[in-house]
Amino acid sequence: MHLGTLNNFLKRKEPCSSEIPSSNRAKKMDTITRSSICTPDGTQNIFKSRDLIYEAALKSLQPNNESRKMIALCGMGGIGKTTMMEQLKKEVEASNFFDKVVKVVLGENTDLVALQRATAKCINLEDIKEEAIDARADRLRKIFEGMSKQGKKTLVIMDDIWSEVDLNDVGLRPFPTGFKLLFTSRSEYVCTQMGVKTDSVFKLRVLDVAEAKALFFGIVGISMSDHDDPELHKIGEDIVNKCGGLPIALNTVAKSLIGKKNEAWKETLSSLQQNVLKDIVHKVFGMSYNNLENEDDKSIFLLSGLFPDDFDIPIEDLMRYAWGLKLFTNVYTLAEARRRTIVCVNNLIHVNLLTQSKCMGCVKMHDLVRVYALSNFTKVKQASIIYHDNMLDQWLIEDANESYDRILLKSKGINKFPFDFNYPNLSLLIVMDEYNLLKFPQDIYKKIENLEVVCYEKMGIPLLPVMFENSTKLRTLCLRSCSLIDDISFLGHLSNLETLSFVDCRIRR
Template identity: 45%
Template sequence: MKVTSYFLQNATSNLEIPTGVPDWLNEVENIKIDAESVISSNVNGCFNLKMRYRTGRKAFKTTLKIEALIKENNETNWRDAQKPLGKVSSKLASTSDGDVQNYFKSREKIFKEALGLLQQDQKAQVIALCGMDGVGKTTMMEQLKKAVEDRKMFDWVVKVVIGQKINASSIQQTVAEYLQIPLTETSTTTRADRLRVTFGKISQERKEKVLVILDDVWEKVELKDIGLCPLPNGSKLLLTSREENVCTQIVAEDDLDLRVVRVDVMEKLEANNFFFQISKVSNPELKEMGVKIVKRCGFLPLAIKLIATNLRSKEKWAWKNTLRRLKKNELVKNVQKIVYKL
């Protein structure tokens, strides 16, 4: 059963994820484990009626749960995401430079480097967070976004999730909503001109600073399509992408100053600590398996978080099954599908 396909299809589009979806996904994973335990049950002998009865009853209950989850999935309503306004509030609560450092101490240097490049006295016009899937680029981007808002480094913060397929019209609409302007034009070119004029007024007339964030960039985005060609004075661009060359292509036409900040996997010790903080396990035998699981996850934060959450409060056999599947790369493939942004 393709338990994540529907979720991923909507998560990678510009739709708002209903609040019940994460719980639904966790329940699906639990049902998968139950189903696998039924399939792997070894009931030998035609006279072992008691065991056959129990196995049959468990299979029946599992089937009913699966049907209920499918029904719930079909009844889930996906709707257009409501974009938050981009104007930075003066009432934002003051916090530290990113809660992510509580878990990812190895990222502190990377975080401070990126935050420094976002300072207005830096020459860098475009900052790109680059790294493999699941390494935590988007998490760090969100922490940087919060830090610049708390410090009031920019008057406007505009964030757009790009995804695998670029939709210029959708990107333009998102930017317009952040800038609090109606975008009634039907032509992509006309809409781009309207955005360019708006960015120009913000920069030249109001002397306000803008940070535009393009998250999950898979291929070249034409800056002229979103009114950022040329990039207005006082404006900066923050990108997250797996491919450094894609970021280079984006800035090449306008000859913008690009600074790449590489986000790597977690260090071994903090990866283990992160896993055990989530799974909340103290059993020495499970801890031993947990260390092996973390290693099989490649020290990727997202993979560790997903699997640790799933194993929390689970019994020993579930941990063994997870480790076995990781050794066969079964779970890795499923995690990679979810990573393609969650």
Template identity: 45%
Template sequence: MNSKMKQLDSTSNDVKKHMKTNNISNLKIPARVSGWLEEVEKIKEDAQSISSIGNGCFNMKMSSAPSDGDAQNHFRSREKSFKKALESLEQDRTSKVIVVCGMGGVGKTTMIEQLKKTAEDKKIFNYVLKLVIGQQINMFSIQQAIAEYMGPSLTEMSKEAREDRLRITFEKLPEGKRKVLLILDDVWETIELKDIGLSPLPNGFKLLLTSRNENICKQIAVEVNSDLTLVRVDVMEEPEAQNFFWQITGVSKQHGQEFNQIGSEIVRRCGVLPLAIKLIAKTLQFQQVFVWRDTFQRLKKKNLDENVQEVIKISYNYIKTEEEKVNFLLCGLFPDDFNIPIEELTRYAWGLWLLSEVSTVGEARDRTKTCVQNLTNANLLMDSYYIGCVKMHDLVFAFVLGRVSKGDHPWIINHGDISKWSRAEVRESCKRISITCTDMSEFPNDSKFPNLLLLRLMDGD
């Protein structure tokens, strides 16, 4: 039921987005649309009541084997930080810039997703827009995404003209519709807010940022001349982390003292980071004690950063089938924090003959969906708010890139600066390329790839 409700919620949000676009463009909205949205709200209320009342069938399974996703969403140590951030979003607070800061894998994105949902449910803002920035800023795409959410797409080509269009769009918002929350997730570098028409930041507008570097976000606050609310998301408290680990593994004290001792040490070696704990706990589920001992040996001599990557490596090595492994690596063809369409994974796996004992596209589609489901169950992939898509955490994505860029046939993945092209010897052996270009003239015209099997070009615009 939760999966179906998430899909319904995603479709509802898409419809609301189109309604806002039509309102701004003075286009007529069919009467049945409002009725459909009202029905959706009633269904959501009914589903919520079932979830809260149903101590029988719906909750019985969770009481004996709680979902790791549900466990992660209720960390007591995060309640104070969440409350501070939520209070700062209220319109009567002076801060216009709210920063959720912390190390990779600590749960920043999870928190802002919860903040976004709460802000929408409480109707604090008229518009709530979330964008993932990532390590390489593509201002053209950022401008386009904001424009499409707020109204008609941008047709101007120069950055300055697009900036002016966005500024005018914000200025023309009708009275009573000027409360806007812009969420920028995974900020690595300073963003020039004037490039999106938001410097100075208009009254009623608020920015919610996540970053590993609080100094970058402080610079953004200075640019818009705003007070800043800094919300730090730290690692979990150890008792909470231990409980999280044991909930996922399903192992209790009855399994023996050795399990308990090794498991407790593994949690500490994971730096009590939610992502690392979730991955390793899922991997150790139903494994014998010698697997736990071996896992601890592999972690105990490394530092935290190395251990996070080692945890991902261990989880990868325990993937059951080669088909699941190749589908996992195929996710590296997409940009960081991308909504990865499962249908595209199917086409690549089918076209590259990576699936065994399938003779039709329909069979390939079922096989790929099965692989993706198993990878999601292993926490190596995540559910997306977009129907038919999955996502990958940026730390897991870094592991995939490190793996596919090595070996006898390294892949070429470049969704940033296309001028940083690969060495000649890599081109000779490369079998798969995925790059983002804003103009085909950026693509090197002197390159030869005699062994190339897959070329994926994305439009940077």
């Protein structure tokens, strides 16, 4: 099947499927995700890393598996939840697991009346004439109960759930005998609130490198074993690496390169290095961010984006920085701030904006999620800069003189600041000096006198006494593996300092 034909096929309404009207953005995202791991010939791949998840989900859907009535596929946007759901749906239909498969697509902004109508349409009920929501729910419940009494086995699929849906409102409370429920959602929390047991939530992760390459080269139609053009293969591998194993990014970029020559591939790689994926990133992760109900969760999310790629982000650091910046509402002690930070981190993990780290007490952020977090939000502008041996990698910095609120600078092999450091609105500064070489200009603190949080890591003598001649707002100071002068009495002048951390620091005498 040609790719264009496949896309048209995927957009069609199926006889027992119904899509609830939602925003145009949500509809576009659904279409992209459905074809996100399809090759040009129309085949859909179950990747090896997802074999166990697929098999476990399929086993759970078997009607004779009485221990699991509800299951959920969860993961970040564009990860392939809907694609796997469609594959499961196809297999249970081919295997005659159920007499009826009902599928409704909810989307970001779900209207309850529209959901009831969509459900009714899937069970061959032309329309629900009842006006009251409770009456509509009773009508659906009676139909489902009738199907159950007739011994009909039924699978109900709710795709793309963003917020909790009361199953009573769609006639599924009490849950009918012989029924199964399959959800897809970005939020594990939403699914468990709707009754899915934690061991029935299947989390989809990003593709590993080999699978990402297979997907990319499969879509562009080039064999990975054909090395007639090694340069093209090398460019393709670099493109794959920039997509971070996210199927929607791989799919979108690969489609744009079908039939293109080397120069077009080089141009694409150059664009990716300048974060041309921003449009995709905003579509995928903007909805997840905007659906965070708690402002504290949003604050911790943005703060997490400041850390470098593939970084193990210490939760304790997030707490200290958030405290110093006064990000939390109704938090008055460090103990409360620590608890709040842990709650926020867990909330972000549940909606797949953060992931677990192998390092104890830390979390991680996917590279493309980080691209979104570093986008210049209206309420806070922040930049994460990596400086390598006289070569500046300006991550999302269009203008080095722009007034940022937060900056993380990671130095690798330089001994002076890379540009005129003039940020009068800067409230947070994190400097990581990998080789303990970086020296500050003498007048640096006159240009950043509104600092509230400072963290220096592996620095020589970071001009601390000079700093405090101008800094009166500092609330948090963290020093790690730094060499300090012998006189640290200047700390007594910090009237607003509330948290001070010395880790592996040396006092020079």
